[in-house]
Amino acid sequence: MSKRYTITAALPYTNGPIHIGHLAGVYVPADIYARYKRLTGNDVAFICGSDEHGVPITIKAKKEGVTPQDIVDKYHANIKKSFEDFGITFDNYSRTSAKIHHDTAQEFFKTLNDKGEFIEDVTEQLYDAEANQFLADRFVTGTCPKCGNEEAYGDQCESCGSSLNATDLINPKSAITGNVPSLKETKHWFLPLDKHEKFLKEWILKDHKKDWKPNVYGQVKSWIDDGLRPRAVTRDLDWGIPVPASGGEGKVLYVWFDAPIGYISSTKEWAAREGKDWEPYWKDKDTKLVHFIGKDNIVFHCIIFPAMLKAEGSYILPDNVPANEFLNLEGKKLSTSKNWAVWLPDYLQDFPNMQDVLRYALTANAPESKDNDFTWKDFQARNNNELVAIFGNFINRVVVLTNKYYEGVVPEASEFSEIDNETLAAIKAYPAVIESSIERYRFREASQELMSLARLGNKYLADEEPWKLIKTDEVRTKTILFVALQISSALATLCEPFLPFTSTKLKDILSVSSSGVQNQWPDISTKDVLLPSGHQIGKGELLFSKIEDKTIEEQLEKLEASKRANEAANKTIEPQKDIITFEDFTKLDMRVGTILEAEKMPKTKKLLILKVDTGIDIRTIVSGIAESFTPEEVVGKQVTVLVNLAPRALRGVESEGMILMTETAEGKLVFVNPGTTVKSGLQIS
Numbered sequence: 001m002s003k004r005y006t007i008t009a010a011l012p013y014t015n016g017p018i019h020i021g022h023l024a025g026v027y028v029p030a031d032i033y034a035r036y037k038r039l040t041g042n043d044v045a046f047i048c049g050s051d052e053h054g055v056p057i058t059i060k061a062k063k064e065g066v067t068p069q070d071i072v073d074k075y076h077a078n079i080k081k082s083f084e085d086f087g088i089t090f091d092n093y094s095r096t097s098a099k100i101h102h103d104t105a106q107e108f109f110k111t112l113n114d115k116g117e118f119i120e121d122v123t124e125q126l127y128d129a130e131a132n133q134f135l136a137d138r139f140v141t142g143t144c145p146k147c148g149n150e151e152a153y154g155d156q157c158e159s160c161g162s163s164l165n166a167t168d169l170i171n172p173k174s175a176i177t178g179n180v181p182s183l184k185e186t187k188h189w190f191l192p193l194d195k196h197e198k199f200l201k202e203w204i205l206k207d208h209k210k211d212w213k214p215n216v217y218g219q220v221k222s223w224i225d226d227g228l229r230p231r232a233v234t235r236d237l238d239w240g241i242p243v244p245a246s247g248g249e250g251k252v253l254y255v256w257f258d259a260p261i262g263y264i265s266s267t268k269e270w271a272a273r274e275g276k277d278w279e280p281y282w283k284d285k286d287t288k289l290v291h292f293i294g295k296d297n298i299v300f301h302c303i304i305f306p307a308m309l310k311a312e313g314s315y316i317l318p319d320n321v322p323a324n325e326f327l328n329l330e331g332k333k334l335s336t337s338k339n340w341a342v343w344l345p346d347y348l349q350d351f352p353n354m355q356d357v358l359r360y361a362l363t364a365n366a367p368e369s370k371d372n373d374f375t376w377k378d379f380q381a382r383n384n385n386e387l388v389a390i391f392g393n394f395i396n397r398v399v400v401l402t403n404k405y406y407e408g409v410v411p412e413a414s415e416f417s418e419i420d421n422e423t424l425a426a427i428k429a430y431p432a433v434i435e436s437s438i439e440r441y442r443f444r445e446a447s448q449e450l451m452s453l454a455r456l457g458n459k460y461l462a463d464e465e466p467w468k469l470i471k472t473d474e475v476r477t478k479t480i481l482f483v484a485l486q487i488s489s490a491l492a493t494l495c496e497p498f499l500p501f502t503s504t505k506l507k508d509i510l511s512v513s514s515s516g517v518q519n520q521w522p523d524i525s526t527k528d529v530l531l532p533s534g535h536q537i538g539k540g541e542l543l544f545s546k547i548e549d550k551t552i553e554e555q556l557e558k559l560e561a562s563k564r565a566n567e568a569a570n571k572t573i574e575p576q577k578d579i580i581t582f583e584d585f586t587k588l589d590m591r592v593g594t595i596l597e598a599e600k601m602p603k604t605k606k607l608l609i610l611k612v613d614t615g616i617d618i619r620t621i622v623s624g625i626a627e628s629f630t631p632e633e634v635v636g637k638q639v640t641v642l643v644n645l646a647p648r649a650l651r652g653v654e655s656e657g658m659i660l661m662t663e664t665a666e667g668k669l670v671f672v673n674p675g676t677t678v679k680s681g682l683q684i685s
């Protein structure tokens with residue numbers, strides 16, 4: 001029964017922290033699967049690492065004025081730590097800037113090159129003469145030839161999901177300078193995907209028609225039906241893995257060539273540390289290779305990487321690629337650049353020791369077959385109505401009653417009633433039911449099966465009412481609590497893949513972590529007694545606690561703030577006003593002034609009464625800035641004053657001029673002033 005599994009989770013890209021979209025799409029289902037495979041006695045290598053090459057990292061580094069290495073060091077540490085804190089049980093978390101990865105990727109390339117599996121070709125590529133650089137991937141944007149999206153990238157259109165070559169784009173534009181690129185000749189290595197079309201058709205469209213998810217199968221089919229073309233596996237860039245071939249100077253491996261090889265190098269790193277042989281995990285035909293990814297990576301894991309593995313010749317191919325669809329947040333697409341996300345480090349800080357709540361909410365509502373929506377209200381409901389009201393409530397009642405009636409000792413059962421026997425038989429059926437869902441990569445269904453076992457326990461107690469029977473039938477009460485404790489013990493083991501922190505807590509409460517009554521996954525369906533009479537359990541502690549409306553409102557307010565900032569940033573720029581003559585302009589007399597005094601206009605929110613030294617005189621100006629500044633803040637400030645504006649009375653105070661202001665993205669007013677202190681009264685022209 002025991003099998004070897006190589007389970008990979010998409011390498012996160014190191015240009016930002018992890019958010020709930022990544023977790024729901026890839027890391028939570030992958031971790032449930034890996035934990036479940038370990039619990040059922042298999043040999044598991046659960047592999048991941050940071051993807052540290054590619055154009056977006058170099059663009060980000062340029063923007064921030066640091067090196068690409070600075071960027072990847074920062075986010076690699078951030079991502080690795082938040083995965084650990086969230087309980088994702090990678091056997092190894094590596095990074096593609098590691099030497100072992102550079103060596104492995106170069107060796108892979110050399111093998112393919114030596115076998116004649118590449119086409120070397122000089123082609124015309126987009127070139128930005130001003131930046132002195134070839135433009136590929138994210139360095140170039142333009143119109144998608146398939147769907148007309150005007151913001152497609154040189155490698156992919158995010159609107160229709162097409163994978164593109166930079167030269168496919170209509171009206172290409174350099175992302176570095178904004179220039180229209182020219183064409184220039186350069187040599188590259190191409191993987192002839194068309195050559196592998198026949199094998200891919202056989203292997204996926206025929207052999208995996210039944211066991212791959214329809215969303216994955218459908219995407220692959222449409223790509224193959226479209227016709228596959230040779231794809232460049234090298235790039236003219238300076239950040240990445242140098243091309244190990246003559247003529248490859250100044251070129252690196254395409255990030256999508258090196259990244260999946262990262263699974264192999266991470267396995268090597270792990271095996272070396274553990275004193276194991278890495279090769280069976282990638283080359284033994286009895287090993288099951290499973291890639292967990294999001295839907296944007298399907299082409300790379302189902303077409304390009306398998307073609308590479310096949311061309312190399314000594315590797316196994318994935319058994320399944322259970323890609324998920326996308327998760328939205330409160331009805332809108334998750335976006336790193338718009339800060340429309342729930343970031344994992346923020347969640348861990350705002351909800352300490354509540355990892356399982358997010359794991360559960362994301363699994364119960366996973367985007368397995370279609371895009372799905374995360375809402376804070378649903379998160380709260382999953383916690384309050386399911387984890388607290390069903391799972392937590394059941395365990396709490398069992399533990400409290402056992403302590404109250406029997407000083408925490410599991411009581412003796414006497415004769416079982418029909419309901420008892422049905423209940424005990426139902427427990428035994430649960431492992432197979434949950435397994436069946438997990439084996440088909442239906443994790444939300446599996447999580448609901450787990451919850452139905454807790455529901456069964458809750459109903460059993462509610463129907464049998466031991467708290468009433470204790471007064472009339474002590475023997476029966478003992479049997480009821482014995483049965484309820486068996487359910488609790490089954491839950492402690494079966495919840496581990498889904499709610500690992502809860503599993504540990506519950507095992508502590510039942511005192512089964514270190515004693516001889518610890519159950520393995522298969523025991524739940526084979527053993528008649530999971531928690532024997534006479535066993536001493538511990539004192540209760542609540543497994544879950546209610547989340548109040550206030551907490552949810554705070555999270556929604558955070559998102560509202562993001563929305564406001566985005567709206568402000570995208571505020572439409574007012575169109576230019578009518579042309580004026582130079583003569584018109586010279587009519588405006590603008591001077592540098594200094595604010596000497598300020599006070600609030602009584603009974604108004606917006607107005608300050610200012611005394612301003614204009615250099616000509618000291619005069620009163622009423623200004624609508626009180627919502628952005630206190631009087632104390634503005635005294636001493638140098639400002640720009642339009643001094644020859646006709647005076648007018650505001651709330652009975654005559655205002656003699658106007659102070660020039662503008663507004664930040666957040667709506668705060670700011671003064672337009674000279675960058676350095678100058679003499680009051682200087683003219684602005």
Ligand SMILES: [Zn+2]
Binds near residue numbers: 146147148162
């Ligand atoms: Zn498109």
